[in-house]
Amino acid sequence: MGSPALSPRPLLSALAAGATSLGCVLALSAAPASAAKPAPTSPTPMVLPTYSTSVVGISPQAAAKTTASGKTIRSLTMDNGKFYVGHGDYLENSGPTKVSTFDPVTRTFAESGLTAPTEEITTYRKINGKMYAPWTDPTGSATAKQGFSTNASGVWTNEYKAPAEHVYDVASLNGSDLWMVGSAKNVVGTKGGAAAYRSTNGGATWSLVSKDTSVTETGYERYYWAAALNGKMYMQAQGVTEDPPVRVFDGSRWTSLAMTPCHAVEARSVEVFKGLILCPNYLKGLIAFDGRKMTPVLPMTYGNVRDFDIPGDGYIYALAGHGIFRSADGLTWQGLAQTPDLAWSIGVHNGTIYLGQRLNATIVKLDGLNVNARTATTATTTCKKPRGC
Incomplete structure (x- = not known):
């Protein structure tokens, strides 16, 4: 079919642009009608460390796509020691799409032998x-x-x-x-x-x-x-x-x-972890939803959460526009690093953070950071206000 008449990406941009605030807007106490209301403020984001990146592989399957967007690494999902690599472009119809993997140990790509009849594998x-x-x-x-x-x-x-x-x-x-x-x-x-x-x-x-x-x-x-x-x-x-x-x-x-x-x-930005549905809300930031109430846990100051990974080390990892975070409970989040340019998907293996990039079929790793050895010294963020942040 391959119809580009509607896609999630323009919708995502429109929702983000329509948000009245890019951060957690603090609740203001009631004021006299004649008094000027103070402008809403956004919390100052924590300062996250910056790490260099190294290229660990270029997906030949993504590189073979006929459009620039088709070369975007949209997801990295671990199974049996290998990342399944989501890629493609359903706006410009770059399919069909090969089911392929990346081995972070040998740094090699392999094909499953199956070609999926879809313009894009998003997740x-x-x-x-x-x-x-x-x-x-x-x-x-x-x-x-x-x-x-x-x-x-x-x-x-x-x-x-x-x-x-x-x-x-x-x-x-x-x-x-x-x-x-x-x-x-x-x-x-x-x-x-x-x-x-x-x-x-x-x-x-x-x-x-x-x-x-x-x-x-x-x-x-x-x-x-x-x-x-x-x-x-x-x-x-x-x-x-x-x-x-x-x-x-x-x-x-x-x-x-x-x-x-x-x-x-995009389904890759929705995960269930520790009795919570975690997902982006373009007015409130990252939301933890328990089936009854919504709790903002990361403000929009850090940008939209693009992707999650649950590697089995007790944490969930989130890749946002301006930060990489992890959480052991879905409510309190530890900032790990600033988000490098072009990062679009995240996978964690043996303490190393891997990032799939936009437009260039490339997978990189963060240098100098091993999350297995990292202590909880980085500032944390959580939202406990009754009305949220």
Whole structure:
């Protein structure tokens, strides 16, 4: 299909530009109507150390893409000692896209043998020890079923599962089911809308279980992420002009929450960690959402969180526009380093931070920083105000 008519990247820019403040705006006490109100202020960001970087590899698969944006390393997801490398460009239709890995020890790239029918692999998800690559923008027929690539069977295969237009994320509620979310195909009388599909029989058959669209459809309505937390599946559509609520499925019924914790338009910027959904909010910064309340934990001063990594060392790592952070609980964050130019994705292995870069198919590492040996001497940031920061 490869339609560039709508993409998450212009939406992300528009939301960020529309934010009334780039930092945590402190709550002001009530003042007389005649008094001039002081201008809102942003907190002074902590000073983060700067580290040099070294090139560790240039992905031949990303380098072979026909567009500059297609060469962007969009995700680094570790499995069995190797990073799966997300890359591609679904604005300019640079697919199909090879499923490939990078070995940080040997500094070599390898192909899985499978080419995914998608203009871009934005993210990889690991479910029950198996890898899944949602088809962000399928290259196939507009009438064909679409889905994801996976090694769930022991070898990498392409799975054509539902009448989706885009598949942005894959998730599981209980470990035995599978979900994929994105948007439905355009059919007569409809432009598709945000759509979530679920399979309860190992992926053999799929059902449309949730859909959101605008009263006057635009074709911009999509679910960009799905996250399972405490026995419930959460998702929220973007691009719906009436601001849809968070949709919640508890295994038997759907409910809704009238709030907007996440403005995420890429699944790689949404993660579940220590009983929290962590995601960017373009008015509040990084949000920790427990299914009931939203807690701002990193201010917008540091820019939008682009990517997360959970390497298994007890921490979650976040790559923001102006800083690299880690947290052991999702609420209190330790600043590690300033974000180098062009950094677009993050992966951590054996204490070393690896960064995928924009536009040049390159993976670098931070020199002089080993997070395994790092003590908690760097300033930390958290938000505990009742109204948030």
